[in-house]
Amino acid sequence: MADQTAKLTLPDGRSCNLPVVVGTENEHAVDIRSLRADTGYITLDSGYMNTGATTSAITYIDGEAGILRYRGIPIEDLAEKSTFVETAYLLIHGELPTQAQLDTFSHQLTRHSMIHEDMHHFYAGFPSTSHPMAVIAAMVSSMSAYYPDCLDRSSPMDLHITRILSKVRTIAAFAYKKSIGQPVMYPRNALPYCANFLHMMFAVPAEPYEPDPIVVKALNQLFILHADHEQNCSTSTVRLVGSSGANVYAAVAAGVLALWGPLHGGANQEVVEMLEEIQASGSDVKQFVSDIKNKKGNRRLMGFGHRVYKNYDPRAKVLKSMADELLNHLGINDPMLDIARELEETALKDDYFISKKLYPNVDFYSGILYRAIGIPTPMFTVMFALGRIPGWIAHWKEMVEDTSTKIGRPRQIYTGQPQRAYVPRELRK
Ligand code: COA
Numbered sequence: 001m002a003d004q005t006a007k008l009t010l011p012d013g014r015s016c017n018l019p020v021v022v023g024t025e026n027e028h029a030v031d032i033r034s035l036r037a038d039t040g041y042i043t044l045d046s047g048y049m050n051t052g053a054t055t056s057a058i059t060y061i062d063g064e065a066g067i068l069r070y071r072g073i074p075i076e077d078l079a080e081k082s083t084f085v086e087t088a089y090l091l092i093h094g095e096l097p098t099q100a101q102l103d104t105f106s107h108q109l110t111r112h113s114m115i116h117e118d119m120h121h122f123y124a125g126f127p128s129t130s131h132p133m134a135v136i137a138a139m140v141s142s143m144s145a146y147y148p149d150c151l152d153r154s155s156p157m158d159l160h161i162t163r164i165l166s167k168v169r170t171i172a173a174f175a176y177k178k179s180i181g182q183p184v185m186y187p188r189n190a191l192p193y194c195a196n197f198l199h200m201m202f203a204v205p206a207e208p209y210e211p212d213p214i215v216v217k218a219l220n221q222l223f224i225l226h227a228d229h230e231q232n233c234s235t236s237t238v239r240l241v242g243s244s245g246a247n248v249y250a251a252v253a254a255g256v257l258a259l260w261g262p263l264h265g266g267a268n269q270e271v272v273e274m275l276e277e278i279q280a281s282g283s284d285v286k287q288f289v290s291d292i293k294n295k296k297g298n299r300r301l302m303g304f305g306h307r308v309y310k311n312y313d314p315r316a317k318v319l320k321s322m323a324d325e326l327l328n329h330l331g332i333n334d335p336m337l338d339i340a341r342e343l344e345e346t347a348l349k350d351d352y353f354i355s356k357k358l359y360p361n362v363d364f365y366s367g368i369l370y371r372a373i374g375i376p377t378p379m380f381t382v383m384f385a386l387g388r389i390p391g392w393i394a395h396w397k398e399m400v401e402d403t404s405t406k407i408g409r410p411r412q413i414y415t416g417q418p419q420r421a422y423v424p425r426e427l428r429k
Contacts, residue, residue: 006030042411059230063308079318084223088390112166113187123178133260139171141253150247173200194219214329225315226387234258238392240408255392265384271303272367275336285342293352303364310357319365
């Protein structure tokens with residue numbers, strides 16, 4: 001914070017001094033909280049294009065420079081050296097854990113991996129055509145019914161955090177097993193977080209399943225890279241819902257639903273569907289890019305562009321090289337990867353994409369990795385959600401621990417009818 005003010009002059013000649021807030025990385029904000037009380041004016045910024053909703057010590061992004069850091073640590077270092085569980089601890093608690101802290105955290109996650117047996121009945125109630133995001137959001141929300149202590153705001157926060165982080169993985173794997181008519185596979189305590197998820201997804205009672213270490217590494221990387229991204233749509237949703245005092249399961253379920261949209265977490269599914277469409281129509285990448293530029297069908301190049309990154313998304317860089325490593329290791333020759341590479345190359349040389357600063361984002365290569373791991377396309381957004389859980393939790397925790405938090409409540413500029421009379425029904429034309 002710095003002792004600076006910005007002077008705002010209004011059309012009627014009045015002016016006011018507004019405090020300037022400065023972040024760790026020298027980002028500047030004008031604090032407009034007193035503006036309405038002092039002048040009657042509000043600010044207007046639909047889509048929150050340039051509005052800071054909070055200060056936060058969790059994640060730093062410099063979209064122009066393509067920088068992403070969790071608690072100060074570059075994402076590239078975490079992707080290479082950390083595990084998802086360690087990164088989750090870092091995001092939630094603010095520091096990398098000591099070995100003893102990591103052991104305790106991992107042990108807690110293992111102990112809380114089962115879901116209440118009664119919750120199994122829910123799966124039977126969904127139509128077989130249900131999108132898994134609908135199922136997962138409903139299941140996360142219903143956890144608040146199974147753990148009603150969450151309604152008591154003084155109940156231990158760490159216990160709820162562990163439950164969500166651990167059980168969501170089981171909920172997601174069970175949803176997949178139910179959707180394909182296979183028996184659910186219970187978690188195996190001997191397996192670490194990501195390997196255990198793969199076991200629940202792909203093991204069958206008749207056959208033992210040993211997760212491939214490179215697949216486990218890829219999944220850890222995918223989850224780490226998705227774990228937080230500061231005030232994105234779903235995280236802001238979690239904060240907004242949580243700001244009303246709603247319990248953490250309700251807030252995280254709302255985050256799952258916000259993530260579902262194709263402009264957010266749903267984009268990874270759309271990328272693969274787009275690549276499949278290009279392949280089915282003869283792999284004419286140049287024609288496809290030209291159609292997008294000419295706004296034919298008003299479509300977008302999915303997996304490209306970002307509200308914050310105006311440079312190559314650092315997460316896409318890591319995933320592009322992981323896609324090469326994983327597909328080589330598994331001996332997979334996926335034509336989707338070739339199409340994706342050509343698409344990227346074509347778009348990055350094109351004036352339309354250059355002038356609008358549109359680069360591949362995290363969703364561009366993640367779908368190809370999920371395919372290689374064997375994750376079905378409708379589960380892609382669920383995978384994003386599993387990775388994002390620590391970020392949602394970290395922001396929820398930061399918000400409820402901050403005693404200055406107020407309920408989120410934007411204002412608006414009304415553009416409807418001025419006051420008018422109620423016309424009796426018989427006189428209406
Ligand atoms: N393909 C083609 N054009 C795109 C584009 C894309 N993927 N993303 C943005 N644009 C264009 C828009 O058409 C707009 O052009 P215009 O000025 O001629 O109207 C301009 O770039 C700015 O786009 P806008 O929608 O205002 O930017 P935004 O910050 O609101 O949107 C996204 C950000 C992520 C929603 C947007 O880039 C997008 O829809 N990307 C595809 C979906 C995706 O991959 N989402 C995952 C994000 S991690």
